[in-house]
Amino acid sequence: MSNYPSLTPKQIVKVLNKIGFDFFRQKGSHQIFVMGSKMIVVPMHNKTLKRKTQISIIKGTGLTHEEFYSYM
Secondary structure, eight states, X not given: OTTSOOOOHHHHHHHHHHTTOEEEEEETXXXXXXXXXXXXXXXXXXXXXXXXXXXXXXXXXXXXXXXXXXXX
């Protein structure tokens, strides 16, 4: 898992948009994206995301890590 790069929220959002997630709403500093019945919350901070947060977002998309990073 250490071979994967740390991502910023902006990078995550770009990938989510490429794979079909749409911005739904924002509450505070968290943006919510939806695609069908899947919902992903991205904390919009000016730093890289923690590894566990990043893993949770990737799992929520239904893609493998390799597939997710191929959209970057």
